[in-house]
Amino acid sequence: MKRILLLCAAGAAVAAFPAVAKDAATAEFEKFRDVLEADNPAELFEMKGEELWKTKRGPNNASLEKCDLGLGPGVVKGAYVQMPRYFADVGKVMDAERRIVYCMVSLQGFKAEDIARQPFSSQTHTPDQTAIVTYVAGQSRNMKFAVPMNRPEMRETYEIGKEIAAFRAGPYDFACNSCHGEDGKRIRMQELSNISTHEGASKSVQGWPGYRMTGGVMLTLQWRMTDCFRQQRFPEPKYLSDTITALITYMSANAQGSLYKGPGIKR
Amino acid sequence: MDIRKALPTALACALLGLAVSAQADEPGSQAMAMIKADFKPHGMAGLDRLVEDGVQAVCNRSDNKPPQAIAQRLQQDQLADIKYPADGKLLGDWRAGEKIAQSGNGFTWTDKPGVPAGGNCYNCHQIAPQELSFGSIGPSLYHYGKNFGNKPEVQKYVYDKIYNAKATVLCSTMPRFGHVGALNEQQIKDLVALLLDPASPVNK
Numbered sequence: 001m002k003r004i005l006l007l008c009a010a011g012a013a014v015a016a017f018p019a020v021a022k023d024a025a026t027a028e029f030e031k032f033r034d035v036l037e038a039d040n041p042a043e044l045f046e047m048k049g050e051e052l053w054k055t056k057r058g059p060n061n062a063s064l065e066k067c068d069l070g071l072g073p074g075v076v077k078g079a080y081v082q083m084p085r086y087f088a089d090v091g092k093v094m095d096a097e098r099r100i101v102y103c104m105v106s107l108q109g110f111k112a113e114d115i116a117r118q119p120f121s122s123q124t125h126t127p128d129q130t131a132i133v134t135y136v137a138g139q140s141r142n143m144k145f146a147v148p149m150n151r152p153e154m155r156e157t158y159e160i161g162k163e164i165a166a167f168r169a170g171p172y173d174f175a176c177n178s179c180h181g182e183d184g185k186r187i188r189m190q191e192l193s194n195i196s197t198h199e200g201a202s203k204s205v206q207g208w209p210g211y212r213m214t215g216g217v218m219l220t221l222q223w224r225m226t227d228c229f230r231q232q233r234f235p236e237p238k239y240l241s242d243t244i245t246a247l248i249t250y251m252s253a254n255a256q257g258s259l260y261k262g263p264g265i266k267r
Numbered sequence: 268m269d270i271r272k273a274l275p276t277a278l279a280c281a282l283l284g285l286a287v288s289a290q291a292d293e294p295g296s297q298a299m300a301m302i303k304a305d306f307k308p309h310g311m312a313g314l315d316r317l318v319e320d321g322v323q324a325v326c327n328r329s330d331n332k333p334p335q336a337i338a339q340r341l342q343q344d345q346l347a348d349i350k351y352p353a354d355g356k357l358l359g360d361w362r363a364g365e366k367i368a369q370s371g372n373g374f375t376w377t378d379k380p381g382v383p384a385g386g387n388c389y390n391c392h393q394i395a396p397q398e399l400s401f402g403s404i405g406p407s408l409y410h411y412g413k414n415f416g417n418k419p420e421v422q423k424y425v426y427d428k429i430y431n432a433k434a435t436v437l438c439s440t441m442p443r444f445g446h447v448g449a450l451n452e453q454q455i456k457d458l459v460a461l462l463l464d465p466a467s468p469v470n471k
Contacts (some may be wrong), residue, residue: 156297163298166322166330170316171374171449172442173433179404187390187402233374235312241305246298 026191029267042211042263045126045218049135058108065251067103069096069136070148080140081260084249086153093157095248097133097222098240104129116239116253120226121217127179133220134209134263141262145205147252154249161250163242165195170233176247180204201254205265214267221248309376322433331438338437346434349427349445352452357422357458361467367454368461370393374449384449386429386458387442394461395468404440408462412470417463425459 053064053076069079070087084095094102103111121130149155167175179187180195194200208221227243229237237244308314321342325333333341351357370385372378389398395408415421427434430445444450451456461467 059423160298160301164302166327167298167302168327168331169319170312171447173323173326173440174442178440182404185402185404187404188400190402192404229306230312230375230377233312233316235306235314235316236309237374238305242301243305246301 007153019095026189040211040265041211041216042218042265043138045131045134045209045211046138046263047135048126049131049133049138052132053135056139058104058173060107060109060111062107064100064103064107064132067100069099074134076139078140078143080137081143081145082140082148084154084157084160084245084252085148086151086157092242093153093245093249095222095245095252096136097129098245100132100136101129101240104132104164119239120223121219123215123217126218130209130218130220134218137209137260139262140260142259144257145252145255147249147256149253149256152211154253157249158253161248162196164246165250170235170254174230174234176231195251195254196229198254198256198258201251202258203250204251204259205255206258207266210264210266212266219266273431278327279304293463311374311378311380322437326438342434343444345431345446346427346438348427349430349434350452351426352456356420357426357456358460358464359453359458359460361457361460361464361469363454364457364459364461364467365395367450367458378450383454384444386444386454387452388458391441396471397468409469412465412467415463417465422459422463425462426455429455429458456461 053067056063063189065074067073068089069076070076070082070085071079080096083099084093086093087099090102101112101115104115105112115127115129118125119127119129123129147154149158165180168175168178175181176195179185179192180200183194183200184196185192185194193203195204205221208219208224210219211217212219222240222244225247226237226239229235240253285384298427302317306314306317317353319327322345323343325337367386367447368388371387371390373384373387378384388402388408391402391404393401393403393409396409412421424435428441429450431443431448432441433443434440442449445452445455464470
């Protein structure tokens with residue numbers, strides 16, 4: 001991150017005042033992002049995702065228009081900000097990506113293990129579900145997070161997520177909370193959100209799925225959580241695991257009520 | 268789990284008065300069961316990393332605020348584990364130390380085996396004033412030697428802190444770089460020099 005020229009330039013301009021350098025660099029990036037957001041590349045993935053949602057595909061030659069994201073079959077508007085949620089048909093709490101992949105498997109007949117083989121975007125490949133998640137997320141733009149926490153299964157999952165966030169292990173004794181458990185901390189110049197607070201959790205779920213300028217790839221919140229575990233020096237979470245759903249539940253519930261601005265742009 | 272890890276964990280849990288079986292209905296144990304089921308080994312990051320050692324177990328069960336008596340006892344164990352250079356010299360080369368402090372390499376599943384781990388120091392600390400891209404999870408170390416001098420006891424304190432931060436503060440956020448073999452004796456000496464050598468930019 002420190003190698004981004006923009007940031008270095010901003011940093012050099014105020015070299016004598018390190019504490020100010022951070023704020024100036026962040027402000028510069030915010031400006032840059034504002035310009036880009038007017039023409040967000042994520043929108044291309046939303047369009048691709050909409051097409052994938054509506055097209056008959058897979059071994060069953062079915063579209064996803066019967067997929068129930070929690071608001072009834074085929075209802076996409078507002079569904080993203082109301083997940084994770086408890087889905088009685090499977091008896092599980094699922095986040096958006098997990099539910100979409102469930103629909104791809106159960107309705108369209110795709111194989112879960114095929115989808116899990118390369119689940120996240122690379123510079124040469126964007127998985128179908130990444131585009132579909134981006135489409136579904138775009139259909140909740142400018143809506144407030146309203147995760148249905150009235151279900152006991154959701155409250156239980158929230159508590160598990162909270163516990164996992166605090167779990168320290170591995171060669172560096174890191175937990176999620178080692179970086180994301182306090183206000184106002186940074187790694188290098190990267191500001192860290194405190195996921196235990198409303199404000200911090202809102203920052204963490206905001207902007208995902210996101211178009212990442214480094215590498216020019218579209219990435220989902222599932223990817224972000226997985227990469228956090230990499231940096232935590234843990235082994236790799238299996239794709240669409242209960243652990244990640246629990247953490248996303250914890251963060252989304254803490255972000256409850258904040259405005260979701262849609263798929264975003266990341267450094 | 269190997270015995271070196273298992274024994275302190277059992278001891279630590281016993282010390283805390285938490286029989287592991289008594290935890291079966293707690294959300295904590297559901298979370299632990301979930302973690303056990305949900306990960307796969309990748310590169311150098313094996314599933315053994317999910318097994319807590321004694322310090323991790325105590326910190327995890329006590330919300331990082333262990334009772335004083337337990338903390339002291341486990342800190343003594345950690346301290347006893349620290350190895351010192353045979354010649355007793357703790358001050359290395361600050362220039363080499365700066366390079367180690369800059370590097371964030373090591374221990375992730377994308378790191379290449381055999382490439383030496385870095386100190387990750389600037390990720391969390393302000394150190395030399397020339398480096399503006401520094402984190403704030405740990406305290407600023409700028410002017411460390413200027414403020415605290417570089418007498419043998421200060422050198423030992425800094426060496427111990429880098430080798431095993433849990434020897435002084437049991438549930439410190441800082442990794443145990445020497446204890447886990449991320450940094451060797453020479454690398455730790457070089458970092459001690461970065462903080463304490465009067466010629467180091469840290470103390471200018």
